[in-house]
């Protein structure tokens with residue numbers, strides 16, 4: 138792989154031991170995947186933030202990197218943590234977990250990483266442009282930035298994203314290269330899609346079929362950005378889809394080659410079967426929305442639906458701190474609290490230690506959360522649209 142003079146100096150250790158170690162990792166990755174050179178990145182998003190995911194070894198590693206003075210070279214946002222960083226006590230997060238989670242946050246902060254703790258950085262102040270090279274790691278954020286924005290990122294692991302942040306570069310391979318952004322499947326959708334959950338069901342179904350290949354959708358006549366983030370998140374979870382195109386909606390759909398692809402039709406029955414398959418129980422202990430992290434519009438919709446009502450079971454809606462601030466200002470959070478729910482920032486149902494907080498069955502409207510909750514969090518799942526979920530708890 139070609140390296141510039143500065144990059145050779147990084148490799149020789151002239152910028153310190155941490156940068157040398159991190160850059161070596163990037164070079165190794167580039168060699169494995171056949172990169173021709175390094176490219177500068179416009180921004181980074183680092184996953185591997187929850188103490189539940191990285192445990193003590195990961196925490197010690199981050200503390201070690203931070204203690205050696207390593208600093209970010211480009212704007213870097215953080216994925217959700219394992220708890221609401223401000224309101225964890227009131228929400229019942231375990232004290233010992235909180236202590237360790239805050240060690241991780243401190244380490245990232247020392248490196249200059251912005252403590253945004255969200256999987257929707259594009260809603261919270263880190264919006265890449267079309268064709269910008271970035272190095273993001275959370276799978277739904279990767280899917281959204283590649284597909285809906287048309288930025289270019291591979292699905293980075295926590296360590297490679299951190300390395301990209303501290304070196305300001307990533308190896309040029311995979312989705313950074315135009316030839317690798319071409320679709321492999323034509324997915325024709327014959328069902329109406331109304332709720333965000335319908336897009337989650339579609340994504341779950343298609344991800345299982347296409348696995349890590351790129352789908353090109355037709356038949357989706359309209360979708361807002363919340364629905365596209367639900368679609369991408371579910372496909373990234375049930376398969377490993379990091380990029381998709383939707384005819385007439387996503388920016389590269391008109392540019393890629395879409396002839397001669399294997400065609401698969403998705404019917405209403407396929408989606409109904411997906412909902413059935415992901416419904417394990419009858420009454421949830423709690424409903425948790427906001428996977429991926431809710432937009433202000435999604436919080437407003439929930440507030441509108443439960444205004445003046447009384448919930449028999451709690452509802453959380455997970456979001457970024459920035460969206461919560463705006464929701465507080467607009468009175469949406471207060472409406473949700475008055476009904477017995479919570480707007481929870483910085484975390485989500487999957488990366489928080491929800492299984493240690495007395496919950497056994499969770500209602501979700503996210504195909505991604507429905508995919509992960511049984512395995513990661515030992516939860517039974519009710520996967521349904523927001524109105525069906527509310528019927529169970531109002």
Ligand code: F3S
Pocket residue numbers: 217256275277370427428429430455484485486487488505506
């Ligand atoms: Fe985000 Fe957590 Fe879902 S990180 S995409 S809300 S599993």
